[in-house]
Amino acid sequence: MFEYDQEIVDSLLLENQNFKRMYEKHGELKQRVRDANVGADPLDYFALENMKKEKLLLKDRMAAMIEEYRRSHA
Numbered sequence: 001m002f003e004y005d006q007e008i009v010d011s012l013l014l015e016n017q018n019f020k021r022m023y024e025k026h027g028e029l030k031q032r033v034r035d036a037n038v039g040a041d042p043l044d045y046f047a048l049e050n051m052k053k054e055k056l057l058l059k060d061r062m063a064a065m066i067e068e069y070r071r072s073h074a
Helices: 003-015 017-037 045-072
Strands: none
Touching: 003 017, 003 045, 017 045
């Protein structure tokens, strides 16, 4: 995730606790979705879809923070 912006991500992880919290939560959700998809974590359809939506929302918010960081440090 955000491979092309790794330097910015690393900076935000050190400087911004909100970004760090979202990044960690996204990682947890990503693993749970992966586990559910292979049957290791049985979830009903609605729970899985809600997890996917939350994961995507976190990714969108982090992308906005990365873009703001890029603009403010240009």
